[in-house]
Amino acid sequence: xxxxxxxxxxxxxxxxxxxxxxxxxxxxxxxxxxxxxxxxxxxxxxxxxxxxxxxxxxxxxxxxxxxxxxxxxxxxxxxxxxxxxxxxxxxxxxxxxxxxxxxxxxxxxxxxxxxxxxxxxxxxxxxxxxxxxxxxxxxxxxxxxxxxxxxxxxxxxxxxxxxxxxxxxxxxxxxxxxxxxxxxxxxxxxxxxxxxxxxxxxxxxxxxxxxxxxxxxxxxxxxxxxxxxxxxxxxxxxxxxxxxxxxxxxxxxxxxxxxxxxxxxxxxxxxxxxxxxxxxxxxxxxxxxxxxxxxxxxxxxxxxxxxxxxxxxxxxxxxxxxxxxxxxxxxxxxxxxxxxxxxxxxxxxxxxxxxxxxxxxxxxxxxx
Amino acid sequence: xxxxxxxxxxxxxxxxxxxxxxxxxxxxxxxxxxxxxxxxxxxxxxxxxxxxxxxxxxxxxxxxxxxxxxxxxxxxxxxxxxxxxxxxxxxxxxxxxxxxxxxxxxxxxxxxxxxxxxxxxxxxxxxxxxxxxxxxxxxxxxxxxxxxxxxxxxxxxxxxxxxxxxxxxxxxxxxxxxxxxxxxxxxxxxxxxxxxxxxxxxxxxxxxxxxxxxxxxxxxxxxxxxxxxxxxxxxxxxxxxxxxxxxxxxxxxxxxxxxxxxxxxxxxxxxxxxxxxxxxxxxxxxxxxxxxxxxxxxxx
Amino acid sequence: xxxxxxxxxxxxxxxxxxxxxxxxxxxxxxxxxxxxxxxxxxxxxxxxxxxxxxxxxxxxxxxxxxxxxxxxxxxxxxxxxxxxxxxxxxxxxxxxxxxxxxxxxxxxxxxxxxxxxxxxxxxxxxxxxxxxxxxxxxxxxxxxxxxxxxxxxxxxxxxxxxxxxxxxxxxxxxxxxxxxxxxxxxxxxxxxxxxxxxxxxxxxxxxxxxxxxxxxxxxxxxxxxxxxxxxxxxxxxxxxxx
Numbered sequence: 001x002x003x004x005x006x007x008x009x010x011x012x013x014x015x016x017x018x019x020x021x022x023x024x025x026x027x028x029x030x031x032x033x034x035x036x037x038x039x040x041x042x043x044x045x046x047x048x049x050x051x052x053x054x055x056x057x058x059x060x061x062x063x064x065x066x067x068x069x070x071x072x073x074x075x076x077x078x079x080x081x082x083x084x085x086x087x088x089x090x091x092x093x094x095x096x097x098x099x100x101x102x103x104x105x106x107x108x109x110x111x112x113x114x115x116x117x118x119x120x121x122x123x124x125x126x127x128x129x130x131x132x133x134x135x136x137x138x139x140x141x142x143x144x145x146x147x148x149x150x151x152x153x154x155x156x157x158x159x160x161x162x163x164x165x166x167x168x169x170x171x172x173x174x175x176x177x178x179x180x181x182x183x184x185x186x187x188x189x190x191x192x193x194x195x196x197x198x199x200x201x202x203x204x205x206x207x208x209x210x211x212x213x214x215x216x217x218x219x220x221x222x223x224x225x226x227x228x229x230x231x232x233x234x235x236x237x238x239x240x241x242x243x244x245x246x247x248x249x250x251x252x253x254x255x256x257x258x259x260x261x262x263x264x265x266x267x268x269x270x271x272x273x274x275x276x277x278x279x280x281x282x283x284x285x286x287x288x289x290x291x292x293x294x295x296x297x298x299x300x301x302x303x304x305x306x307x308x309x310x311x312x313x314x315x316x317x318x319x320x321x322x323x324x325x326x327x328x329x330x331x332x333x334x335x336x337x338x339x340x341x342x343x344x345x346x347x348x349x350x351x352x353x354x355x356x357x358x359x360x361x362x363x364x365x366x367x368x
Numbered sequence: 369x370x371x372x373x374x375x376x377x378x379x380x381x382x383x384x385x386x387x388x389x390x391x392x393x394x395x396x397x398x399x400x401x402x403x404x405x406x407x408x409x410x411x412x413x414x415x416x417x418x419x420x421x422x423x424x425x426x427x428x429x430x431x432x433x434x435x436x437x438x439x440x441x442x443x444x445x446x447x448x449x450x451x452x453x454x455x456x457x458x459x460x461x462x463x464x465x466x467x468x469x470x471x472x473x474x475x476x477x478x479x480x481x482x483x484x485x486x487x488x489x490x491x492x493x494x495x496x497x498x499x500x501x502x503x504x505x506x507x508x509x510x511x512x513x514x515x516x517x518x519x520x521x522x523x524x525x526x527x528x529x530x531x532x533x534x535x536x537x538x539x540x541x542x543x544x545x546x547x548x549x550x551x552x553x554x555x556x557x558x559x560x561x562x563x564x565x566x567x568x569x570x571x572x573x574x575x576x577x578x579x580x581x582x583x584x585x586x587x588x589x590x591x592x593x594x595x596x597x598x599x600x601x602x603x604x605x606x607x608x609x610x611x612x613x614x615x616x617x618x619x620x621x622x623x624x625x626x627x628x629x630x631x632x633x634x635x636x637x638x639x640x641x642x643x644x645x646x647x648x649x650x651x652x653x654x655x656x657x658x659x660x661x662x663x664x665x666x667x668x
Numbered sequence: 669x670x671x672x673x674x675x676x677x678x679x680x681x682x683x684x685x686x687x688x689x690x691x692x693x694x695x696x697x698x699x700x701x702x703x704x705x706x707x708x709x710x711x712x713x714x715x716x717x718x719x720x721x722x723x724x725x726x727x728x729x730x731x732x733x734x735x736x737x738x739x740x741x742x743x744x745x746x747x748x749x750x751x752x753x754x755x756x757x758x759x760x761x762x763x764x765x766x767x768x769x770x771x772x773x774x775x776x777x778x779x780x781x782x783x784x785x786x787x788x789x790x791x792x793x794x795x796x797x798x799x800x801x802x803x804x805x806x807x808x809x810x811x812x813x814x815x816x817x818x819x820x821x822x823x824x825x826x827x828x829x830x831x832x833x834x835x836x837x838x839x840x841x842x843x844x845x846x847x848x849x850x851x852x853x854x855x856x857x858x859x860x861x862x863x864x865x866x867x868x869x870x871x872x873x874x875x876x877x878x879x880x881x882x883x884x885x886x887x888x889x890x891x892x893x894x895x896x897x898x899x900x901x902x903x904x905x906x907x908x909x910x
Contacts, residue, residue, distance in 0.1 A: 006469030404837030531708035621869025
């Protein structure tokens with residue numbers, strides 16, 4: 001036991017003397033969460049739109065006023081004919097054009113329907129989609145108010161309510177993702193680098209030729225990073241609660257336990273990486289390419305898994321991050337208890353055991 | 369026997385690193401493995417320190433089998449790999465303390481053994497290992513390898529890249545360690561260090577060329593060597609190389625070591641020949657064979 | 669400056685902050701001479717050499733290398749010297765042929781010149797069978813010999829060798845020195861740094877640096893007489909131990 005403690009002490013010396021990686025270790029979570037929270041956002045706010053009003057009557061004016069008074073849109077320009085639409089998009093800042101047909105009011109009162117065309121700039125499809133949805137919602141809202149006094153029989157009016165994230169704040173979506181990335185990166189990349197560094201320096205040879213048991217070396221390498229990752233997880237949760245007002249609906253304790261589980265999953269992956277790489281450089285490449293990219297692309301962090309092609313959906317199942325994100329979202333946003341996430345937890349436990357067994361099998365007590 | 373190696377062979381993919389190596393080292397002996405880079409020295413060290421498994425052959429260290437009893441060997445040997453494998457970001461003291469701890473001992477317990485060496489670097493004990501000079505790193509690495517009082521010490525090229533002063537001090541330290549009953553196996557590419565060992569094995573391309581005491585090994589040299597000197601070194605070597613009776617021609621510092629293929633060689637003949645090549649200030653004298661001469665003769 | 673002088677150094681000094689790495693050294697190297705530049709680790713050898721090959725500006729003092737001033741004409745120096753070190757000599761992941769073409773190219777040789785030189789080099793070192801092999805697959809000794817020849821590709825006036833033969837087997841090491849003698853005989857000046865004393869014995873003259881200063885400078889024979897020593901190793905030990 002004394003040997004083991006001596007080993008861990010040495011690991012902490014390494015970590016605290018390397019100012020640069022220490023900075024990455026603690027600077028990165030803060031920077032990432034701030035970036036995702038403030039800069040990258042799915043919401044629309046004050047989007048510039050243009051209006052082509054072919055009828056210019058009371059109804060269209062009213063609709064335009066409603067649009068303008070919402071915080072989502074600001075009307076930039078009024079154009080006079082359809083030929084200008086293309087030109088205005090090419091200028092770039094206008095993201096959508098609303099085209100009201102002629103005699104809008106009249107048609108609405110006589111025929112009971114009138115057309116408005118929403119043309120959006122789909123170079124950014126997500127934004128285009130959101131804009132179109134928002135405009136439709138405003139229009140629908142308006143229809144309801146003017147129909148208030150009229151009783152139309154057999155009308156189905158869908159009322160949408162976004163639950164768990166009423167205001168569709170994107171930071172709510174990013175926090176679980178960022179937390180996943182950071183825990184994964186710190187745990188897996190840092191451990192694999194610190195193990196391969198010993199190989200590169202040649203000190204691994206001495207450790208092997210010492211009475212230290214291989215698992216003591218590995219566990220000794222891992223313990224400091226469990227500690228650092230937990231500190232990181234706490235920082236992220238505190239930031240999201242106090243800076244972004246993100247609620248933690250479920251149990252903080254459960255969130256903590258699940259985070260530790262995921263940290264251990266990542267660490268075992270890190271050990272596995274270190275058994276297959278000889279230099280710090282390869283360890284870093286494998287960690288970045290093999291872990292970061294799948295976490296960002298296939299875990300459901302940014303792109304919804306359900307809209308991926310089937311093969312990718314299947315692949316996404318083997319990515320631990322996917323399950324952790326489900327768990328975190330469940331606890332933080334939905335406030336669910338363990339009974340709702342036991343399946344995902346079990347999958348993570350299974351994966352962890354698999355990685356640990358595999359890396360102990362692969363870990364060599366000799367050099368070859 | 370402290371170290372016993374029998375018919376060890378090892379190859380990597382299709383490259384043979386060691387073929388049929390056998391030798392024995394007595395307890396308390398200072399045994400040198402002398403050979404250039406790529407001779408297989410490091411591979412042999414790794415096999416004996418249980419880091420690699422040989423393809424063929426057997427070996428015991430302090431009567432423990434290198435395969436079966438690898439754990440016991442790991443408790444009983446000290447190993448200093450080719451590069452001074454220290455933690456660069458740890459101080460001198462922290463490095464030593466770390467190695468003491470993982471071997472389940474303390475600096476105080478075995479201080480006697482390392483005292484001679486450690487006092488030389490103790491003034492710098494708060495300095496990080498990465499900031500030490502080559503000679504000091506070497507001393508620290510040796511202290512770390514000795515801290516658990518090993519029975520057998522393996523030193524893989526401990527003097528490579530170290531200046532002559534530190535090299536000399538290092539060998540003096542080894543001599544003192546020997547008196548404490550520690551068996552030492554040391555490898556080096558420098559032939560001049562061979563003379564400092566009790567016995568040596570000359571090794572090249574994975575094969576042992578010869579094993580004996582340094583004194584005996586040079587006696588095995590089959591020919592008389594002549595130190596030849598002249599004003600123009602390059603012309604001298606050229607001329608000797610095309611001389612029809614030459615056996616070997618090797619530059620050796622300010623001289624050329626020359627051996628002749630005839631049994632009744634008369635240096636005056638050579639002098640006359642060299643004069644016809646316009647060489648001046650020619651001198652030819654008999655000299656003693658060195659370990660390097662023997663090595664080259666055997667490696668030919 | 670005399671016609672016969674290849675390197676002329678006068679009070680060359682380099683400071684890093686408060687630390688004087690090279691302390692006012694002065695010496696001359698004759699054309700076609702093999703000059704051994706010795707010293708312990710950290711004595712200032714590498715710093716001094718970096719100044720002479722024009723990649724480090726001196727703090728004070730002056731030096732002419734191949735007729736060019738290190739302070740004002742470092743670029744001209746680089747063109748007229750060759751350089752080879754133990755740490756980096758050739759690209760491991762290129763073949764011998766590709767290395768020759770590459771290094772010939774960076775020294776501004778034409779394609780025709782490169783081909784001629786390569787043909788000549790292959791003949792001289794008997795490389796026919798390995799010219800298309802990756803450098804990484806060659807024994808160390810071969811690499812060093814080829815690297816030296818590559819450093820000579822552009823017919824430099826001076827070649828700087830930084831610990832060229834460490835760890836090489838004795839026979840190859842002698843072949844290497846024969847190549848050096850040959851180049852020197854053609855008038856190329858050879859500047860070798862090393863801390864292997866047996867290597868020093870091969871040089872025409874030798875300087876020994878201790879703590880940034882040149883403490884001894886003469887032929888190996890005279891140095892041995894002066895210090896009443898058996899070998900250059902002893903000379904060095906006596907000097908360094910004061």
